[in-house]
Amino acid sequence: NAGVTQTPKFRILKIGQSMTLQCTQDMNHNYMYWYRQDPGMGLKLIYYSVGAGITDKGEVPNGYNVSRSTTEDFPLRLELAAPSQTSVYFCASRVNGVEGTQYFGPGTRLLVL
């Protein structure tokens, strides 16, 4: 198993540009999450999904969109990039079951100039 994979690893965007951050997991996990982490801060939840076709907002959803057409993929879309979206983005998936530990992808570092 590759676990949770993310692409790209690093990206520079100009203000107003759009991009999609890709996230894929091969563990057949139902739950998937997108977080952002700003320097010296904890993780803030952007969006999450409890299964294909079902998504919901987290704590900081403004400026982002998601979709979940398959169990494996959970892309995050930035429509009009702003400097405030400069951050490191982590995708995670959760083990099915009561304990439900979340496992994280390697992250995408995004710089908006």
Place this chain on the structure above:
Amino acid sequence: GQNIDQPTEMTATEGAIVQINCTYQTSGFNGLFWYQQHAGEAPTFLSYNVLDGLEEKGRFSSFLSRSKGYSYLLLKELQMKDSASYLCAVRDPHNQGGKLIFGQGTELSVKP
């Protein structure tokens, strides 16, 4: 609302023991997680507590007291590679997605 507090940073000596505390105020409780995050890397899972008491995993142990809203992570026989950020997270019991609420993390520096 949910609030999780951890010390911002700690320093310890190689070979010693260090305890990282986490307190939480939440409207419910459905499990507490500890993650380790090295600089520039993803968080990796360390431990999970849902019942009161101590969970031991090699050099790492985690303790939970639900009545006090308190947990700690204990690291024994510290090694230089233990220098990292340690994140405490509580699972939101009112959320069907099982989302985690994270503290800001404790930056641990291990000195020779």
